Amino acid sequence: MSVILSTWMLEMLAVAYFGDLGLHSQRTIVAIALAESGGSVSAIHNNVDSGHQPEGSAAATDMGLLQINSIHGYDSSRLLSDPAYNFECGRAVYDGAGGSFRPWVTYQLGQHVKFMPKSSDISAPRRFGGYLRLLWQAAKAAEEEASMIPLHHVNGQDRYMLRRVR
Secondary structure, eight states: OOOEEOHHHHHHHHHHHHGGGOHHHHHHHHHHHHHHHTTBTTOEEETTTTTSSOTTOTTOEEETTTTEEGGGOOOHHHHTTOHHHHHHHHHHHHHHTTSOSTTSHHHHTTTTGGGSOSSSOOOOOGGGGGGHHHHHHHHHHHHHTTOOEEEEEETTEEEEEOOOOO
């Protein structure tokens, strides 16, 4: 089962890992995550099968929320299971590109624009970012205990939100 993060959870990740860059960058990375993976924590794109890379290429696979490419050498199992780690690696890719979103093809092609938030919802204080790992652990525990409720249903998959576990 693929876990799909709500926009709110993506916004919290953006605050935690891109918060120092300002509101526009936070909105941009959320839009990129939605364009790249649809919010799916375990999204995988095979660049060889799609013809974007030759057989045996080090850049063969894009993984997780931000579709981090295998060429970067990050832990693939964590990229596909830990949203905070995926955003942490995404920030490293961003910084490695000189503070640019250009490594993401959806950004280069403008495909992220339709996912840009319309309001200033990403204005949560940075301190909330410190709770992200705890929230993710709670979400995983809640999922295992069936304590999560669908936020809405999209393309045959539920987007989840947390509810208080008593």
